[in-house]
Amino acid sequence: MAPSGDAQTYLTGAYEPPLAAALAQLVQPGSVCADLGAYIGYFTVLLGHLTGSEGRVHAFEPIAENAASIRRNVKLNRMKNRVVVHQAALASSVGRRPIFSARTGGSSEWTLSSEFAEREDVESDVKHAQRSIKTTTLEAALGADKVDLMKIDIEGAESEVLPAMFDLLVDQRPLLVLEFHREVGWPGVEALIQANYSFTGLDNTPCPTPTGPAAVPYQLIAWPQ
Numbered sequence: 769m770a771p772s773g774d775a776q777t778y779l780t781g782a783y784e785p786p787l788a789a790a791l792a793q794l795v796q797p798g799s800v801c802a803d804l805g806a807y808i809g810y811f812t813v814l815l816g817h818l819t820g821s822e823g824r825v826h827a828f829e830p831i832a833e834n835a836a837s838i839r840r841n842v843k844l845n846r847m848k849n850r851v852v853v854h855q856a857a858l859a860s861s862v863g864r865r866p867i868f869s870a871r872t873g874g875s876s877e878w879t880l881s882s883e884f885a886e887r888e889d890v891e892s893d894v895k896h897a898q899r900s901i902k903t904t905t906l907e908a909a910l911g912a913d914k915v916d917l918m919k920i921d922i923e924g925a926e927s928e929v930l931p932a933m934f935d936l937l938v939d940q941r942p943l944l945v946l947e948f949h950r951e952v953g954w955p956g957v958e959a960l961i962q963a964n965y966s967f968t969g970l971d972n973t974p975c976p977t978p979t980g981p982a983a984v985p986y987q988l989i990a991w992p993q
Contacts, residue, residue: 783810787945787987790970791818791919794943794989798822800913802906802942804858804929805829805921809838815919816847824850824913830857830867830901831878858922859903860932869897870923877923884924884952906933917943924949926956937963941992945970948988954981965990 791811795801795818803812806827815825825847829835835855842851857880859865868885870877878899879885885896906915906929915936920926926946930937937960944965948957957978960967967975968989978984 786970787811787919788814790945790989791815791917794945795819795917799916800824800910801826802910802915802918803827804918805923806834806838806853807921808834809841809853811919812838812851812853813841813845813847815917816842816845816851819850821850824852826852826854826909826913826915828854828856828858828904828909830855830903831899854904854909856902856904856909857925858906858909858929859925860905860928862904862908863902864900865903866898867901879923879925880928881924881952884949907936914940915942917945919945921947924952926953928955930956931959934959934963937965937992943992944990946988946990948981948984948986951981954984957981957984960990964993966993967991 791814795815797820799819800823801815801819803815803825806812806829809827812825812827819825827838829838832855835853838853842848842853857867859880865880867878867880868882870879870885922929926949961977967978968991969975969985970987970989975985975988
């Protein structure tokens, strides 16, 4: 029987095709990639195929059941030796933090940013589900690996994570494929501007250096200059 719903979307390769196409153009065999906000590993596995047997992928996913799905998908695709699954959220420090459901009533979207979690609330007394999760920094997790490309979809936490990795951005100059979350995520884009990155859409259409959140595309590529 054919899979239905989300499973069919994943298995047929119909999940976020513009993002998948952009990664296919940008990732080189042998690259080291980081998947920030890996969910169940769809893009982790894609990155594993693109980097090939000589590459490496670091996948970051704080929710235990999602991280377990990534490990299963990695094993099914025979990538266990070149994909590292970190059951942790990227943050500005190593430790533990609360994480919030990003939609009212709980969902598969979780965020370190309580501001982002509450962005669509109508009533001030809405209670978001919380979990305590492990956090890490990219430098602590990568060890000796130098990252070439990062795919980032962390539900507004780019506002904390990108400024925290400013020195890495300046030193290693990775490409970034970023999902941007409006005013909440703006400090992350400011950090990229300060680190001398330029911006395009996923289709490589140039974007002028943004002066505020309204000028930033929902999905973009940040290019080191």
